[in-house]
Amino acid sequence: MEEKWIAGTPKLWRDIPLIIPFCPGCQHGTAIKALCEVIDELGMENNSVLVVGVGCNTMASVLVNVDSVMVAHGRPGDVASAMKRVLGKDTMVITWQGDGDTLAIGCEPTVHAAARSENITTFMVNNANYGTTGGQLAPTSVMGQVTTTSPLGRTPSHGYPIQGSEFLGSLRGVAYSARGAFTSPANYQKTKKYMKRALGKQKDCVGYSFVEILSTCPANWHMSPIESLKWIEEEMIPQFPLGEFKNVDKIE
Amino acid sequence: MAKKGYIKINENRCTGCGFCEMFCKKGCVEMTKRLSVLGLPVPEFTNAEDCIACAMCAWMCPHVAIEVYEYLEAPASA
Numbered sequence: 583m584e585e586k587w588i589a590g591t592p593k594l595w596r597d598i599p600l601i602i603p604f605c606p607g608c609q610h611g612t613a614i615k616a617l618c619e620v621i622d623e624l625g626m627e628n629n630s631v632l633v634v635g636v637g638c639n640t641m642a643s644v645l646v647n648v649d650s651v652m653v654a655h656g657r658p659g660d661v662a663s664a665m666k667r668v669l670g671k672d673t674m675v676i677t678w679q680g681d682g683d684t685l686a687i688g689c690e691p692t693v694h695a696a697a698r699s700e701n702i703t704t705f706m707v708n709n710a711n712y713g714t715t716g717g718q719l720a721p722t723s724v725m726g727q728v729t730t731t732s733p734l735g736r737t738p739s740h741g742y743p744i745q746g747s748e749f750l751g752s753l754r755g756v757a758y759s760a761r762g763a764f765t766s767p768a769n770y771q772k773t774k775k776y777m778k779r780a781l782g783k784q785k786d787c788v789g790y791s792f793v794e795i796l797s798t799c800p801a802n803w804h805m806s807p808i809e810s811l812k813w814i815e816e817e818m819i820p821q822f823p824l825g826e827f828k829n830v831d832k833i834e
Numbered sequence: 835m836a837k838k839g840y841i842k843i844n845e846n847r848c849t850g851c852g853f854c855e856m857f858c859k860k861g862c863v864e865m866t867k868r869l870s871v872l873g874l875p876v877p878e879f880t881n882a883e884d885c886i887a888c889a890m891c892a893w894m895c896p897h898v899a900i901e902v903y904e905y906l907e908a909p910a911s912a
Contacts, residue, residue, distance in 0.1 A: 583905060588839065589889035590901030601872060602897045606849035611896035767857060767890040807851035
């Protein structure tokens with residue numbers, strides 16, 4: 583009986599002899615899977631470089647079967663800019679970062695890579711706290727969120743969340759800016775489309791592209807995986823609306 | 835009705851989050867109380883008749899533990 587493989591492990595997924603190092607219900611694996619599929623669909627598996635920062639996102643360098651480099655905390659924007667200038671337009675340089683890596687310690691490299699309109703793509707996986715170190719308040723935590731360092735909920739005295747996609751979308755040097763989530767199969771396909779368009783902007787040498795991906799963090803939110811998906815829909819998406827914020831074919 | 839497809843669950847990768855059970859619209863995957871070698875609850879493919887190989891379980895699986903296959907011709911026994 584003939585059968586056809588439909589979906590499952592992407593071609594670029596590296597089969598490591600370890601447990602996949604994410605907590606039960608963490609959607610970072612889904613995000614990495616989408617990245618593998620998008621690189622494969624664009625046919626760039628032999629000339630892509632992945633630059634990862636520090637955090638749970640570092641595991642992307644282990645799981646994606648492309649050349650990768652792990653850099654100092656928050657500095658993928660700088661290293662990727664340099665790599666793109668050296669390697670030229672035939673190589674796709676992708677940075678894979680978390681929200682702390684992009685918008686807390688790495689705010690300056692990210693914003694200035696965008697302002698210089700470096701021809702790189704940044705993917706930011708946003709889980710609304712610092713997942714690796716135990717769930718502290720991050721710049722992307724939503725108002726009212728209970729974290730280790732805001733036990734009574736985030737109040738205006740902690741500041742307001744940074745909405746990375748809208749913020750970077752307002753810069754002149756940015757060619758593409760979008761925000762996606764994986765709360766449903768439809769959102770999975772939409773987010774994959776955003777990721778593909780962002781990498782397409784780099785392939786066409788338009789400029790800096792940025793995609794933010796909302797992800798669950800059940801271990802640090804102290805919820806079950808299914809409750810945390812509902813929490814994204816009810817609490818995060820109203821404060822971090824999904825969609826494309828900038829999509830231009832020429833920077834001017 | 836002929837079977838359209840089936841899934842394979844890799845228990846060495848599964849962490850038992852339950853997203854496959856939540857997103858399967860046909861109710862083909864169910865979480866069990868059985869534990870894998872990692873000590874985590876594993877799902878089971880219980881309803882092979884209704885599976886249409888839509889691959890939503892595989893898309894939503896965060897730990898890439900599900901492989902979906904579609905039959906190109908109807909199984910002889912069905």
